[in-house]
Amino acid sequence: xxxxxLSRFIQGIIVIVAVLSIxxxxxxxxxxxxFASGREMPEYVRENLDRIYGFDKPIIVQLWRHLVxxxxxxxxxxxxxxxxxxxxxxxxxxxxxxxxxxAAFLIAILLGIPAGALAALRAGKLRDRxxxxxxxxxxxxxxxxLGPVISLVFGLKLHWFNxxxxxxxxxxxxxxxxxxxxxxxxxxxxxxxxxxEALAADHIRxxxxxxxxxxxxxxxHAFKLACLPLINYLGPLxxxxxxxxxxxxxxxxLPGLGRHFVSSALHKDFTLAMCxxxxxxxxxxxxxxxxxxxxxxxxxxxxxxxx
Amino acid sequence: xxxxxxxxxxxxxxxxxxxxxxxxQHRLPKVQVADENQVLLIGNGTEIESLDPHMxxxxxxxxxxxxxxxxxxxxxxxxxxxDAPGVxxxxxxxxxxxxxxxxxKGATWSDGxxxxxADFLYAWQRILSPDLGSQYAxxxxxxxxxxxxxxxxxxxxxxxxxxxxxxxxxxxxxxGPAPYFPGMLKHYTWFPVPRHTxxxxxxMTQRDTSWARPGSLVSNGAFTLKDWRINHxxxxxxxxxxxxxxxxxxxxxxxxxxxxxxxxxxIFLDRQLHVTDTVPLAKIPLYRVQKPPYFEQNPELSVxxxxxxxxxxxxxxxxxxxxxxxxxxxxxxVDQVTRSGNQPATGYTPPGAHPQYPxxxxxxxxxxxxxxxxxxxxxxxxxxxxxxxxxxxxxxSARTVAEFFQESWKKELGIEVGILQQDWQVYLASQHTLxxxxxxxxxxxxxxxxxTFLDILxxxxxxxxxxxxNPEYDQRLDASTSVVDIPxxxxxxxxxxxxxxxxxxxxxxxxKMDALLIRPEVQGWRTSVLGHRCYKAISLGPYQPLTETP
Numbered sequence: 001x002x003x004x005x006l007s008r009f010i011q012g013i014i015v016i017v018a019v020l021s022i023x024x025x026x027x028x029x030x031x032x033x034x035f036a037s038g039r040e041m042p043e044y045v046r047e048n049l050d051r052i053y054g055f056d057k058p059i060i061v062q063l064w065r066h067l068v069x070x071x072x073x074x075x076x077x078x079x080x081x082x083x084x085x086x087x088x089x090x091x092x093x094x095x096x097x098x099x100x101x102x103a104a105f106l107i108a109i110l111l112g113i114p115a116g117a118l119a120a121l122r123a124g125k126l127r128d129r130x131x132x133x134x135x136x137x138x139x140x141x142x143x144x145x146l147g148p149v150i151s152l153v154f155g156l157k158l159h160w161f162n163x164x165x166x167x168x169x170x171x172x173x174x175x176x177x178x179x180x181x182x183x184x185x186x187x188x189x190x191x192x193x194x195x196x197e198a199l200a201a202d203h204i205r206x207x208x209x210x211x212x213x214x215x216x217x218x219x220x221h222a223f224k225l226a227c228l229p230l231i232n233y234l235g236p237l238x239x240x241x242x243x244x245x246x247x248x249x250x251x252x253x254l255p256g257l258g259r260h261f262v263s264s265a266l267h268k269d270f271t272l273a274m275c276x277x278x279x280x281x282x283x284x285x286x287x288x289x290x291x292x293x294x295x296x297x298x299x300x301x302x303x304x305x306x307x
Numbered sequence: 308x309x310x311x312x313x314x315x316x317x318x319x320x321x322x323x324x325x326x327x328x329x330x331x332q333h334r335l336p337k338v339q340v341a342d343e344n345q346v347l348l349i350g351n352g353t354e355i356e357s358l359d360p361h362m363x364x365x366x367x368x369x370x371x372x373x374x375x376x377x378x379x380x381x382x383x384x385x386x387x388x389x390d391a392p393g394v395x396x397x398x399x400x401x402x403x404x405x406x407x408x409x410x411x412k413g414a415t416w417s418d419g420x421x422x423x424x425a426d427f428l429y430a431w432q433r434i435l436s437p438d439l440g441s442q443y444a445x446x447x448x449x450x451x452x453x454x455x456x457x458x459x460x461x462x463x464x465x466x467x468x469x470x471x472x473x474x475x476x477x478x479x480x481x482x483g484p485a486p487y488f489p490g491m492l493k494h495y496t497w498f499p500v501p502r503h504t505x506x507x508x509x510x511m512t513q514r515d516t517s518w519a520r521p522g523s524l525v526s527n528g529a530f531t532l533k534d535w536r537i538n539h540x541x542x543x544x545x546x547x548x549x550x551x552x553x554x555x556x557x558x559x560x561x562x563x564x565x566x567x568x569x570x571x572x573x574i575f576l577d578r579q580l581h582v583t584d585t586v587p588l589a590k591i592p593l594y595r596v597q598k599p600p601y602f603e604q605n606p607e608l609s610v611x612x613x614x615x616x617x618x619x620x621x622x623x624x625x626x627x628x629x630x631x632x633x634x635x636x637x638x639x640x641v642d643q644v645t646r647s648g649n650q651p652a653t654g655y656t657p658p659g660a661h662p663q664y665p666x667x668x669x670x671x672x673x674x675x676x677x678x679x680x681x682x683x684x685x686x687x688x689x690x691x692x693x694x695x696x697x698x699x700x701x702x703x704s705a706r707t708v709a710e711f712f713q714e715s716w717k718k719e720l721g722i723e724v725g726i727l728q729q730d731w732q733v734y735l736a737s738q739h740t741l742x743x744x745x746x747x748x749x750x751x752x753x754x755x756x757x758x759t760f761l762d763i764l765x766x767x768x769x770x771x772x773x774x775x776x777n778p779e780y781d782q783r784l785d786a787s788t789s790v791v792d793i794p795x796x797x798x799x800x801x802x803x804x805x806x807x808x809x810x811x812x813x814x815x816x817x818x819k820m821d822a823l824l825i826r827p828e829v830q831g832w833r834t835s836v837l838g839h840r841c842y843k844a845i846s847l848g849p850y851q852p853l854t855e856t857p
Binding site: 031032033040041044048049080081082083092155159160162163165166167250252255259260263266268 | 328331334354442445517519567579732
């Protein structure tokens with residue numbers, strides 16, 4: 001177990017370094033400059049800026065410098081938000097994205113799993129069809145549409161919550177519901193599929209033949225097996241939700257990380273983009289590790305090994 | 308579930324929702340609480356890059372920096388485009404070239420440190436220092452010797468013609484007479500910065516220090532910085548040490564960086580903002596029809612135009628560029644496509660640049676003449692004309708206008724046009740390196756004088772980006788800077804613009820209108836073509852519900 005975690009840890013570091021390097025190279029080798037603005041600057045000012053930020057050095061030297069600064073947690077400054085370190089910017093956005101993403105994750109699980117399970121138990125019946133139709137709709141409706149609709153209905157019309165903004169106690173509700181509903185739809189479909197397959201398995205038939213109560217069959221035997229594909233999905237889902245969603249954050253004007261992902265790319269603010277990409281990679285690594293451990297615990301046939 | 312528990316549960320659930328609905332619906336609106344406390348809530352577009360006046364170039368920054376800092380001259384309360392005393396009590400100039408400013412005694416920074424003429428000299432030295440790499444230092448080039456110092460031709464700041472004979476006097480010599488000079492001083496590039504704070508964080512020209520952040524920023528304006536959460540809000544509170552603090556009625560201003568027009572409109576209608584930064588483009592036509600009292604539109608000193616890359620044939624021929632311009636029905640574009648109340652451009656410099664500079668009426672829609680000119684250029688009916696591409700940034704509205712151009716040029720001239728959209732930074736770089744045929748662009752005036760527009764098309768100007776240059780045009784602009792007589796000067800500038808519109812390295816399209824939503828309780832809010840605001844004149848009356856929601 002410890003060997004497994006250690007090997008995953010080393011793999012994770014390699015992944016993060018690779019992500020940082022690729023992000024850096026895409027930004028630095030692509031067209032555009034972090035200093036470009038609607039007003040052109042004189043050439044000598046540009047040369048000065050290049051010198052100050054080391055852009056006059058070979059690209060490999062620049063990459064090495066940035067990797068060292070990330071490795072030593074001496075995080076660089078943002079190019080766009082002048083005077084702010086990228087660490088400070090992320091520290092401000094992270095709690096917002098974690099709160100909204102965490103709540104959305106819980107909504108997705110608490111709504112998606114029971115809905116999927118109920119549909120699976122009534123497979124082919126009306127309840128199954130209605131639930132799956134709703135889930136298909138949920139998967140298809142983008143947050144760009146659902147967000148403004150939820151904001152209009154529960155914010156502007158009913159005045160239950162603020163339409164957008166951050167700071168009041170209930171401001172996490174509407175964005176979390178938006179993200180949660182969309183993810184719940186996918187969770188429900190996966191749960192139904194997994195459970196339907198598990199209920200048709202040989203050992204379930206044997207259990208039924210032995211006269212085990214249906215509730216026990218579902219709860220003790222089928223559900224564990226049905227969870228395996230779902231858990232695979234939940235790892236990246238958690239990482240995605242926790243690192244913020246650009247669309248939802250824009251619709252609800254949340255000061256989370258999602259908006260930084262896009263604005264750093266648009267403004268060629270590559271230090272911030274690298275830090276965000278590194279953070280996202282770290283979250284994926286961590287959640288995938290948790291998924292592996294959880295799966296081994298649920299299914300003894302999976303053995304954790306570094307082979 | 309059995310029938311009986313359902314019968315009990317359903318009414319309970321309904322009652323719960325109803326109670327929740329009642330309790331939530333009767334919350335006090337955010338603006339009402341703010342009205343009572345004189346806290347102004349403003350939408351401010353994109354997140355600002357910094358509060359260091361030497362590190363920024365944008366309008367959102369301008370609106371906050373002018374609340375926390377003040378220059379020698381300040382916006383007037385009744386007409387923010389007019390000049391009122393700021394740190395300078397008075398100023399004089401006999402020839403519009405040599406200026407003397409008398410600073411008010413007793414002016415201080417927000418931490419109580421006296422504010423003297425040395426602070427201004429320090430600020431100008433800092434922004435002009437090549438080591439700082441300020442992108443807006445060019446705004447000071449009017450000052451004699453400033454350009455040479457900024458370009459590193461000399462390291463001696465005393466060569467810049469700005470001196471302080473004493474703590475309360477500044478004497479400035481300009482490159483030539485500039486009657487519009489006091490107005491220019493309302494721009495943040497001319498504002499003082501606190502030497503004692505900046506140098507406690509590093510050297511004068513060190514970038515990326517955190518002196519301009521909450522807790523450390525010391526300023527001299529009507530407000531001081533209280534809090535700044537990125538992408539969330541920035542709040543400034545009344546500065547009790549401001550020289551005119553008695554007149555300041557607002558206790559606090561909160562600026563919200565809302566870069567999505569739809570979200571901003573919803574937030575305004577949800578009673579969380581007093582004033583928005585914009586109105587969603589798609590909604591402006593509706594608002595223009597319904598005319599609710601909280602919708603406002605005002606002219607901006609801003610022009611939308613299309614650059615022609617004159618280094619690429621066939622756009623190197625003036626006749627081709629004239630044909631392209633004549634084939635555009637700007638009135639139809641403005642009335643039927645953009646529908647935002649913008650004015651079709653008949654010249655380049657927008658109205659409002661100067662009272663004695665009426666806009667030229669030279670551009671119009673004449674497809675027959677356009678076809679004739681194209682034929683004279685050797686492309687009768689568009690034959691032999693290579694396919695050209697219009698470059699825009701990646702916004703839907705830019706694409707819509709480009710599609711109108713594409714359609715017009717195909718229909719009237721028979722030429723094939725493609726559209727290329729690029730991300731903002733790439734789009735800027737493509738223009739600067741002349742990697743385009745025709746590119747969407749715009750320019751916002753920095754001061755109320757036609758020169759703020761005409762100057763960028765000088766040969767080799769960093770913002771020219773067309774490859775075009777004409778010695779006669781440059782000569783006319785040069786001549787205008789040595790003339791004091793205003794009508795004569797305006798005549799020279801008119802002649803220069805006339806020449807520009809003959810050659811058309813840029814195709815002006817429309818003059819922009821600004822649109823915003825503003826609550827009825829906001830008092831003392833005045834419009835400005837340059838986006839100046841006199842915050843000390845603004846106050847909040849008692850809360851009033853919005854009427855006529857469209």
